[in-house]
C-alpha cells in the first residue's frame with residue numbers, strides 16, 4: 001500500500017488530495033515539523049532532504065518533491081484525468097504547478113515564515129518578509145486572473161495544478177488570516193466542496 005509522509009496543513013495537503021481523488025488504498029504517516037521530527041534519523045532514512053511530502057510506492061521505493069509526486073500519480077492513474085494529454089495542456093498545467101511550488105511556496109512563503117533561511121542578520125528580517133508577501137500577492141493576482149470564467153485552472157477538470165493551487169490558497173485564510181480575491185475564493189470553495197477534499201481536511205484535523 002502507498003504511504004504518504006505528511007504534516008497537517010503543509011504542502012503535502014495537495015498530494016493528500018490527489019491520493020484521495022485517485023481512490024486507491026494508502027496510509028498516512030504524520031511528521032511533526034514543529035517538533036523537528038523531519039531531522040530525526042527515522043525520517044531522514046525516508047527523505048534525507050527532511051521534507052514532506054514523501055510518498056512510499058507499492059514497490060517500496062520513495063518519491064519526493066511535490067511536482068514529481070503529483071506528475072507520477074497523474075500518469076499512473078490516467079483514467080482520473082489529473083493531467084491533460086495534449087502538449088499545450090500538459091505544459092500549462094506544469095507551468096502552474098511550478099509557479100506554486102518553486103516561486104510562491106519556496107520563494108514567497110519561505111521568506112515570510114523563515115527569513116533566517118535568507119540572511120544571518122536579524123535586522124534584515126522585515127525586508128525579507130515584505131518581499132515574501134509581495135511574491136505571494138503577485139501569485140494571488142496572477143491566479144485570480146487565470147481563473148476568470150473558469151471552474152478549474154484547465155477549464156472544467158480538476159488537475160494536479162488545482163491541487164497545488166489549493167495548498168497555497170489554504171495558507172491565505174488559515175495562516176495569513178487574509179481574504180482571497182474573488183475568483184480564487186470561488187476556486188477554494190469549489191475545491192473544499194469536493195467530497196475528497198472535505199475528507200482530507202477532516203483527516204488532517206481542519207474540519
Ligand SMILES: N[C@@H](CCC(=O)N[C@@H](CS)C(=O)NCC(=O)O)C(=O)O
Pocket residue numbers: 007010011012033038050051052053064065066067101
Ligand atoms: N521542494 C519541496 C518542498 C517541500 C517542503 O518545503 N515541505 C515543507 C512543508 S510545506 C517541509 O517539509 N518543511 C520542513 C522543513 O523545512 O524543515 C517539494 O516540492 O516537495
